[in-house]
Amino acid sequence: MTCQISLDRINKYYGAYHALRDVSLQIDQGQFVALVGPSGCGKSTLLRTIAGLEGITDGTITIAGEDVTHLAPRARDLAMVFQSYALYPHMTVRRNLTYSMRLKRRTRAEIDHAVTEITRITGLEGLLERYPRELSGGQRQRVAMGRAIIRDPKAFLFDEPLSNLDAALRVHMRAEIRKLHNRLGATSVYVTHDQIEAMTMADHVVVLRAGRVEQQGAPLDLYDRPVNRFVAGFIGSPAMNFIPATVTPDGGHVSLELPGQPVLRFGGRRPAGEAVMVGLRPEHLQTGPSPDAANRLTLPVAMIERTGAQSYVVCDTVPEVMVSAPVRVEDTDEIVLGIDPAQLHLFAPDEAGLRLDI
Amino acid sequence: MLKFTNTFRDGIGFDTVLVVMALGYLVVFSAYPLAYNLLMSFQSVDLFTLTSFDRPFVGLDNYREVLSRPETAMIFWNTVKFVGLSVLAQLCVGFALALFFQLDFPAATWLRGLFLAGWIMPALVVGAVWSWVLAGDFGVLNHMLRQIGVIRENIFWLSDPDVALYSVIIANIWLGVPFNMILLSVGLAGIPKDVYEAASMDGAGRVQQFFTITLPMMRAQLGAVISLGVIFTLQQFDLFAALTQGGPSNASNVFQYWSWQLAFQNYEIGLGSVVSVLMIGFVIAVAFIYVRSTRYEQES
Numbered sequence A: 001m002t003c004q005i006s007l008d009r010i011n012k013y014y015g016a017y018h019a020l021r022d023v024s025l026q027i028d029q030g031q032f033v034a035l036v037g038p039s040g041c042g043k044s045t046l047l048r049t050i051a052g053l054e055g056i057t058d059g060t061i062t063i064a065g066e067d068v069t070h071l072a073p074r075a076r077d078l079a080m081v082f083q084s085y086a087l088y089p090h091m092t093v094r095r096n097l098t099y100s101m102r103l104k105r106r107t108r109a110e111i112d113h114a115v116t117e118i119t120r121i122t123g124l125e126g127l128l129e130r131y132p133r134e135l136s137g138g139q140r141q142r143v144a145m146g147r148a149i150i151r152d153p154k155a156f157l158f159d160e161p162l163s164n165l166d167a168a169l170r171v172h173m174r175a176e177i178r179k180l181h182n183r184l185g186a187t188s189v190y191v192t193h194d195q196i197e198a199m200t201m202a203d204h205v206v207v208l209r210a211g212r213v214e215q216q217g218a219p220l221d222l223y224d225r226p227v228n229r230f231v232a233g234f235i236g237s238p239a240m241n242f243i244p245a246t247v248t249p250d251g252g253h254v255s256l257e258l259p260g261q262p263v264l265r266f267g268g269r270r271p272a273g274e275a276v277m278v279g280l281r282p283e284h285l286q287t288g289p290s291p292d293a294a295n296r297l298t299l300p301v302a303m304i305e306r307t308g309a310q311s312y313v314v315c316d317t318v319p320e321v322m323v324s325a326p327v328r329v330e331d332t333d334e335i336v337l338g339i340d341p342a343q344l345h346l347f348a349p350d351e352a353g354l355r356l357d358i
Numbered sequence B: 001m002l003k004f005t006n007t008f009r010d011g012i013g014f015d016t017v018l019v020v021m022a023l024g025y026l027v028v029f030s031a032y033p034l035a036y037n038l039l040m041s042f043q044s045v046d047l048f049t050l051t052s053f054d055r056p057f058v059g060l061d062n063y064r065e066v067l068s069r070p071e072t073a074m075i076f077w078n079t080v081k082f083v084g085l086s087v088l089a090q091l092c093v094g095f096a097l098a099l100f101f102q103l104d105f106p107a108a109t110w111l112r113g114l115f116l117a118g119w120i121m122p123a124l125v126v127g128a129v130w131s132w133v134l135a136g137d138f139g140v141l142n143h144m145l146r147q148i149g150v151i152r153e154n155i156f157w158l159s160d161p162d163v164a165l166y167s168v169i170i171a172n173i174w175l176g177v178p179f180n181m182i183l184l185s186v187g188l189a190g191i192p193k194d195v196y197e198a199a200s201m202d203g204a205g206r207v208q209q210f211f212t213i214t215l216p217m218m219r220a221q222l223g224a225v226i227s228l229g230v231i232f233t234l235q236q237f238d239l240f241a242a243l244t245q246g247g248p249s250n251a252s253n254v255f256q257y258w259s260w261q262l263a264f265q266n267y268e269i270g271l272g273s274v275v276s277v278l279m280i281g282f283v284i285a286v287a288f289i290y291v292r293s294t295r296y297e298q299e300s
Ligand SMILES: Nc1ncnc2c1ncn2[C@@H]1O[C@H](COP(=O)(O)OP(=O)(O)OP(=O)(O)O)[C@@H](O)[C@H]1O
Pocket: A014, A017, A019, A037, A038, A039, A040, A041, A042, A043, A044, A045, A046, A193
């Protein structure tokens, strides 16, 4: 696999505000990369620096082996799908799609051929002579996609393209974009604040916080081995539970700061007496009939929410512990939870919250 | 009493009062003078019959008289030149300035404020200022041109028949630029930034963006600015009064000033009315185009 987009220690300032800090990223040919992070973390800024719409203060951007750091957007041969779609309001769908080809003075036959192809791929048949204002949100989204695809660019950049769609359409388009990606085999960089979208669509997920890359890797690696508490809490839904605890004198258990000081085994060793933060994913707290007898928690129940397939149990503790069970949980005052030691994460209790090896 | 106020306010009474007030205003101050003017253009009017309706009708005599005057053709072409050149130059300069102030540079807001100076000053004052600038013997413009060596002899901007009209046009362009700039700035600000960004990703350079995005998206504003510009230019009276009084020998005379001269200097009131009736017809046509262009804007 050849590297298609490479970012080397990118820094970006807006005045005194340090928006991107030492961002380095390698994106392979054909890869689908998701940039995720909370609002304001610099996802759009990073995408726009790749596009060339924002200049950078320091660092190098290479696309297909060529240093493009100082090139204008139009010289980079990338296509972007904007959150607002940014369709040309005064042009019909057909003219929106063919704008780039008309600028390049391609022949009539080439243009018509491309339009036929793109309308088939995006399902825009019958809408070609409409104006953007005459389209639904989903249809506009397709035009924006079509306008990018028709270019056959070196890479696609998406800035939260689905955030203006309703939930059902979002799930549908999610699958469609991924299918399209597989079919075109093009490199894609996809910005989203929705970690589910990132996890389900991407081959490679980059988690950003305050302009810095916190962790990047395959989606399930991020889920299984988050490098710090921030990533652990951001990836996964509902979010991971964090419970302060102390390592017991034998070095193989933790004593949780919950009522009754329950003790759990974590299948490894840490220095005795060390203060830690235990991370437990809601879906890893087992409510089944025979939970692991050795590792058990019994917690008071505050509330149970049932969605049909899943039950969410909120425990009456401080900090609040959330349980996500794939079964229907009956009303009860107390719940018994089994924990697999391999699914227990330990983090440093300080601000950085780095993962502790066990 | 309370019941009456309520029915008045909630019922049809209040609406009727509002409509009657608006209509009354229009009838008294717009429709009546227009109709009166139209009537006078078919009558023989002199100072003594000005206030009575009972005047001899002369059919189209006034029209024939105006059209057969030797100066009519010249004044007509002057008006065409005055309106055409003024509107064209105001539009170009105003558009260029609007584009310039779109760029984000320090003091942009301040500088734009300065350009409004012409707009907030009464046209008569502007005329006085320009008459100093353009004065033949002590004028600022002649002085500057001499200093940089463009001319040797003073040009008599206001009394040379070859240049008098153009002097008024220059002053009028200066007067109209701020209006054009503001209206076009608003239009430019209404074009979303991401549309330009999409165009630049699609491969359009600055010039291509201007012709494929900016111009077509400004169609409605351009239509409005041009039609309003034509109407305002046809109303421009003060500058002629302050600068050339239409002279020398009608070299810089235009219909709107001539109409006033005929009616109130020569007391050929019927003839003055004819000229203004002709102008009203033209303005109505332009206003029609303006309404059409704003209607397009509302649809999109
Ligand atoms: N033009 C600008 N001038 C100054 N600061 C800016 C500018 N654009 C963005 N920022 C700041 O940079 C940070 C990153 O912004 P960015 O738009 O990349 O966030 P984001 O991760 O895309 O957030 P969201 O999910 O809300 O879209 C924000 O704190 C924002 O306030």
